[in-house]
Amino acid sequence: MPELPEVETVRRGLQQLAVGRTVLGVDVLNEGSFQTESALDGARFVAARRRAKMLLLDLDDGRCLAVHLKMTGQLVVRGADDWGGGHPSDSLIGELPDRSTRVVLDLDDGTRLFFNDQRKFGWMRVVTQETVDEMTGGLGPEPMDDDAWPRFRELVRRHDRTVVKAALLDQGVVAGIGNIYADEALWGARVHPAARVGALSDKALRRVLEEAAEVMTTSIDLGGSTDRNYVDAEGRRGAYLDFARVFRREGQPCQRCGATIVKTRVAGRGTHICPKCQRLPRG
C-alpha cells in the first residue's frame, strides 16, 4: 500500500519531526524488522530522502537508516505525553506502542519514532551510503522527474512481451508505482492493463507515464491513499481514495463514459478497469 505518494508524505513529515533529532535509544520488539551491524544510538538525522518506495534517513556520521514500509508499515512520531488522542472515529491508531509496533526509537526532544508493521514485511536497516547506492542502483526513473520519459521508454521497451501493468509495477522500469496508482494511471491513459508493451505506441506509453506522474502529484497533495492502514508521520490517514477513478470502484459508473467499472486479475494482482474506455489491443 505505501507507494510513492504515501512514502513521500511520510518523508515530509519526518523532515519536520525527525531531521535534526539525535537517537538516544533503540528498542527492537521484532528482530526481523531491524537490521544493523553498528549502533544507531547517538547518531543524528540530517536529511530525509526518498527513492522509489524507500525512505532514506541520512545520519550525521555518513550512514543511513533505510526504511521500507512494504505492505503495512507505519512510521509515526509521538510525544511522550501524547496519548494518541483525537477522535477514535477518524484515527486509525491509538495509544503506542501497540501490538504491531516492531521498533521504537527514542529521540532527544522527548518524542519517539514508532515503526509499526502488522505483517512484518517491512524493514529498517542501518547501512553505509555505499549500500544505499547498491540498493537504489537498479531502479527506474522517478515518474515525476522532468527527464523520466526517455529513460522509461528505453527500459520499458526491453519488456515488449510483458503486460503493461506488470511493467509499471517493476521498480527497475519506473520507480514508486504500486497497485493503486498503476490502475489509476492506466485508466487515465485509456490503456488496458493486460495490453502487451509491444502492442503499445510510444505515445500511449508516454501518456501512461504522464498520468502516473499526475495522479501521484494529486495524491501527495491529498496526503496519499489510506486503503487499510496507511498513516503519515503524525498518524493521519490520506484522502486520495475518495477521489480515485477506478481503484476500489468496481460496480460504480466510470466518471468518463458511465460504463460499469469491473475488477479482474492482471499480472497476479487485483486490477480495476473501465471495460469501455480501456480496450485491449491485439498482440
Place this chain on the structure above:
DNA sequence: CACTTGACCTGTCCGC
C-alpha cells in the same frame, strides 16, 4: 533469459 508464481506474515471478511 524472460516472465510468472509462491512465499513471506497477519488481519479481515465471507460462506458454511
Place this chain on the structure above:
DNA sequence: TGCGGACAGGTCAAGT
C-alpha cells in the same frame, strides 16, 4: 458462534 479459506499487495526467490 466458530472455523477454514480466500484475499490484501511489495518484493524477492524459485519455478516454468
